[in-house]
Amino acid sequence: MLQNPFIYRALLVLIMALLVQCSEDPASDTQTEKFTSIYDNRKFNATYVPIDVQQTPDGGYLVLSARKLTSSNYSGIHLLKADASGNFVREMEVGDTLTNPVARLTLINDRFYFFCMSTNTTALLASVDENLDALSTTNAGGLTYPAATMYSDNFFYLLSYNNESKESVISRVGLDGSSASKGYTIGVGEDVEEPIINHYLHNGKHFPFDIGKISANLYYFNGFFDYTFSLVFTDMSADAPLGVVAGQHDDGGFSAVAHLNGSNFATARFNFGDNFLLPRTALAMSGPSSSTGLNDHALPELVPNAKVKILRATIDNKNVIIYASDTKSGQIGLFFYDEATGEFLSARYLGFANPFEIGNVISTTDGGVAVCGTTYLSGRFPRICIIKLSKEDVAENVE
């Protein structure tokens, strides 16, 4: 049989079939599970600072960014649509009359909503469709200086600042702009207001204003109260806060807050430049207390007073907390903790060669994670980037 040349040729064909099978197929047109994209603008003086990113119904991404204005100290607004593979699709450079976009970017009935500010400091509720065809705005109940927002039960909850009454204001805002508010004093005197105004003018420290809802009548905001950057608990009806976790004037406080359950929170704290991650800590939601005594994981690798984002996610059937922040080495650090125990699981660092800074981190519909941030091309040009990690990538961090 082996002397039959046909057998040899059949063997050759078989070997070739094996060769074909042992080769790498080119990627399909859509490489969606994992990618890195940097959205470059050739303009020398263009500056973008991503504030939030959300997935669009078609699997793509919508990025809300602040952009530098030459006509004002306030920041302008930039929107960018990328497809599911991270390829640039479209951008919208919103006119200079709308400024200071505020996270969170929220999808409601095929439109993305966010708050921003007019040049006369009035808060506006803006919305745009996923194709960035047209932007519309609604006056948000006469509120001014929007600082942070979240959406729950058909209402937006907005933290803003009223510079006439010198109050941090928490409001419930409808899609039509109607609002109900409660204000809490920041204290008396020009000095108290100065860091807040500088925050809006990008002329000083950038504060991690935030707002959240714990239950039907219990809310919190991370903002100024009584001369101090504090975490304030309120029912939005009583004149005084239910509870206040005070920081250190404008030098200390929470840099990020996420409610877990009961009185347990995942938080991050800054204090005179130092940074602490507290993946599971019980906070007093009534009465006065201080955050300065809460010391858990000090992270000297983070830049002073680092911007921190917290994402609660379920990865590989485990509930985890992902902290995203900026490292001194110019990378975005992702720190994974077990939500149930607060135990550190692992860390992952994104970026090299050029500096990278966190904008926001979100879970994606395929079980992965998308990190949006700023990278400085050639060390100097701030550009938007999206780093998409696959489900398998992040699963490695929670094993």
Added chain:
Amino acid sequence: MKRFYFVLLCCLILGMQAYGQDKKKRTPTTFNKQKKTKENDQFLQKQWWLGFKGGANVSKIDVESAYAIYSPINYDAAETGKQYDEFKHPGSQFSFEVSFYFKGFTASFQPTFQHSRFRYTTDYTWNNSEDASEMLQTTYASEQKVNHLLLPLILKYEVIGNKLRPYIQVGVFQAICLDASKSITVTGIDYASGGTNEFERDPIVVGAKDLFAKYYWGLIGGAGVYYNLGNVRLNLDIQYKHGLSNIASVENRYDNDMLVGAGDVLDDMNLNSVAVSVGCLFPMRFLTSGFKSLDRK
């Protein structure tokens, strides 16, 4: 495309089978030849050869799908596309060869260590249309060095001659990635520093085996010449290797943070190369101790 080549090769091989059988039927009998000559001729119709060869190669990349980290929002992506050098950067190869000669045809297995180099550059410019002094031009030069173990099966046909025997060859090969590295050098001119500042940054050098596919395959075509020197056969060999599958790893494309951070990512691509080798072969079958293994026609 890969399947097309595969089917084409199968047809060629099976066609050779049919042709070979026809030829066998037409072969005249040699009953009138002397017994001794007949034995020698029959002996010389078959020979095993063992040898080695080595030489240099140059490579060219065929891009199947282009990938980039930078996604431009106000200029055409083609302006910052990769520009590959073609057949420019020499690599090397070394082969061990086992061949079986039969009636002018030689089936040859040539395990080869192949070191390939290829390079591409990407240009970026940032400027201000209102201020000519605000401009930065940079060029990212990325060089890849990849080592593969090639397992080629080659069919040669010796065209004519005795002492000097030219041949043509075709074959197929499977390649296994052994090792790879990448280096990125950034150079540029900065006009925004108050003058013309030409700079070159320290290169980024990383191991890159994971960025390349574990296997790829392709076809070989070429020609060469044997020079018979006593019982030794010297060989000058030229091969064109045409890659037919992607040499980049799809799965690990974005896995190297250092490269991704620098804006570099591999395309889906096929590796083609031209290799020139010299070597020698030794016969494995001898009729007598003083017998010249070479064809004495």
